[in-house]
Amino acid sequence: xxxxxxxxxxxxxxxxxxxxxxxxxxxxxxxxxxxxxxxxxxxxxxxxxxxxxxxxxxxxxxxxxxxxxxxxx
Numbered sequence: 001x002x003x004x005x006x007x008x009x010x011x012x013x014x015x016x017x018x019x020x021x022x023x024x025x026x027x028x029x030x031x032x033x034x035x036x037x038x039x040x041x042x043x044x045x046x047x048x049x050x051x052x053x054x055x056x057x058x059x060x061x062x063x064x065x066x067x068x069x070x071x072x073x
Contacts (some may be wrong), residue, residue, distance in 0.1 A: 005036075006036075008028075008032060012032070016029070049062070051063040053067075
């Protein structure tokens with residue numbers, strides 16, 4: 001996400017609190033939030049791909065595999 005998009009998100013949020021948004025601005029804000037949250041989720045998922053968990057038996061598993069394994073128990 002570029003600085004221009006973040007600035008626009010902040011601009012719309014500030015305007016919403018002060019004077020309110022038009023229907024077009026509400027749609028734009030919703031679209032920008034959707035893109036922003038998608039990127040955050042993608043970054044978080046990539047971070048989890050680099051995390052490992054050591055099980056009680058000493059085995060080391062990637063986080064997502066360990067989490068899935070623990071849900072099955």
